[in-house]
Amino acid sequence: MGSVFDEKDFLACCGSTKFAKEMVVAGPFSTHQDAIHAARNIWFNKVDVNGWLEAFAAHPQIGQTPSRDHKSPIFAQWSKGEQSTALSTSTELTLQELLEWNAHYRGKFGFVFLICASGRSTPEILAELKIRYQNRPIIEFEIAAQEQMKITELRLSKLFSDKADTAPAVKP
Amino acid sequence: MGSVFDEKDFLACCGSTKFAKEMVVAGPFSTHQDAIHAARNIWFNKVDVNGWLEAFAAHPQIGQTPSRDHKSPIFAQWSKGEQSTALSTSTELTLQELLEWNAHYRGKFGFVFLICASGRSTPEILAELKIRYQNRPIIEFEIAAQEQMKITELRLSKLFSDKADTAPAVKP
Numbered sequence: 001m002g003s004v005f006d007e008k009d010f011l012a013c014c015g016s017t018k019f020a021k022e023m024v025v026a027g028p029f030s031t032h033q034d035a036i037h038a039a040r041n042i043w044f045n046k047v048d049v050n051g052w053l054e055a056f057a058a059h060p061q062i063g064q065t066p067s068r069d070h071k072s073p074i075f076a077q078w079s080k081g082e083q084s085t086a087l088s089t090s091t092e093l094t095l096q097e098l099l100e101w102n103a104h105y106r107g108k109f110g111f112v113f114l115i116c117a118s119g120r121s122t123p124e125i126l127a128e129l130k131i132r133y134q135n136r137p138i139i140e141f142e143i144a145a146q147e148q149m150k151i152t153e154l155r156l157s158k159l160f161s162d163k164a165d166t167a168p169a170v171k172p
Numbered sequence: 173m174g175s176v177f178d179e180k181d182f183l184a185c186c187g188s189t190k191f192a193k194e195m196v197v198a199g200p201f202s203t204h205q206d207a208i209h210a211a212r213n214i215w216f217n218k219v220d221v222n223g224w225l226e227a228f229a230a231h232p233q234i235g236q237t238p239s240r241d242h243k244s245p246i247f248a249q250w251s252k253g254e255q256s257t258a259l260s261t262s263t264e265l266t267l268q269e270l271l272e273w274n275a276h277y278r279g280k281f282g283f284v285f286l287i288c289a290s291g292r293s294t295p296e297i298l299a300e301l302k303i304r305y306q307n308r309p310i311i312e313f314e315i316a317a318q319e320q321m322k323i324t325e326l327r328l329s330k331l332f333s334d335k336a337d338t339a340p341a342v343k344p
Contacts, residue, residue: 048282048309049221110220137220138317142310 004028005159012074013155014148015058016051019043032160036153043149052145056111062086062125063098078155082118089121098122101129108133109140116150176200177331184246185327186320187230188223191215204332208325215321224317228283234258234297235270250327254290261293270294273301280305281312288322 005027010020022042029035047055058072060079063086070076090098105113113129120128132140177199182192194214201207219227230244232251235258242248262270277285285301292300304312 044310045308048280049225049313050282052310053221108220110222136217138216138224138314141221145310 005163008072009074009159012072012078013159014039014043014055014152015072015075016043016047016055018047018051019055022046032157035156035160039152039156040149043145043152049141052141052148053111055148056114056144059112059114061099061102061112062115062117062129063090063095063102063122078158082116082151082154085119086117086122086125089123091122094122094126098126098129101126101133105129105133109137109144111141111144114144114147114151116147116154118154177335180244181246181331184244184250185331186211186215186227186324187244187247188215188219188227190219190223191227194218204329207328207332211324211328212321215317215324221313224313224320225283227320228286228316231284231286233271233274233284234287234289234301235262235267235274235294250330254288254323254326257291258289258294258297261295263294266294266298270298270301273298273305277301277305281309281316283313283316286316286319286323288319288326290326 005024007017007020007024010023011017014020019039019042023035023039026038026042027035029038058070058075060070060076062083102113113132115125115128117125132143135143177195179189179192179196182195183189186192191211191214195207195211198210198214199207201210230242230247232242232248234255274285285304287297287300289297304315307315
């Protein structure tokens with residue numbers, strides 16, 4: 001028998017309600033690779049554009065901590081962890097620049113700048129933001145969805161490893 | 173001097189507020205070809221995905237008449253005209269099937285099925301709907317945006333020809 005997760009667990013990986021519901025239906029998963037396989041299918045083939053926007057809206061601006069009243073505390077905690085490299089490599093000046101470019105980006109595209117930030121420094125993220133800002137809205141929408149998927153994959157792996165740490169030994 | 177249109181005129185061509193505002197800024201246009209050129213640039217490069225969804229939401233379901241209280245009476249009137257071939261080639265049965273497939277489509281993609289219906293029969297439209305229903309949501313989102321642009325082009329041409337019919341002769 002595979003690991004059993006609920007809608008709340010999957011919402012911590014990706015803020016689309018449809019995604020979380022479909023993951024519950026598709027599970028339980030024997031391995032985290034199975035979960036990632038199902039997640040890719042659901043995210044790219046079943047979740048509609050409104051669901052993508054819903055998932056994007058669950059993210060804080062890069063460089064900012066999620067609000068304390070985020071609907072998923074684990075989402076908020078993971079988001080903070082993923083940005084730790086960025087935060088440790090930022091100065092007041094680069095953070096200010098990031099904030100300004102985030103505002104430009106949101107003004108042009110209508111959603112938050114999404115990047116799988118794990119291990120990336122603030123200067124790297126800023127450079128990427130400035131390049132992606134040039135894109136047409138529909139192109140950028142797809143890139144953001146791909147970044148969301150990378151974030152989801154990392155978080156699904158965490159979900160499985162956290163479960164392994166806390167699960168009691170179960171006989172088949 | 174070119175024809176002067178206001179935001180309301182452009183909203184009748186495409187229901188995105190951003191599109192209509194940017195068209196006013198880009199105008200006045202000497203010819204309707206100039207207007208179409210500007211419209212393509214604005215629609216594909218400047219209007220974001222929320223604006224696309226806003227424009228899609230202004231359309232009635234294909235096979236249905238726009239509601240009487242549509243915010244743009246010209247939009248509603250043009251929409252009816254564009255569907256005249258479809259309506260004249262439909263039977264109660266095909267209209268019922270169109271209604272059902274529209275509901276499937278909206279359930280999968282989260283927006284109304286959009287097609288430049290001018291001159292197309294109901295069986296043709298139904299066949300197209302069933303093929304497009306197979307698409308991934310993001311692919312279908314782009315196709316719908318291209319159909320919206322075709323509708324916008326037809327309507328911009330009407331806007332210019334209507335203006336020519338009613339405009340007083342002006343000396344250069």
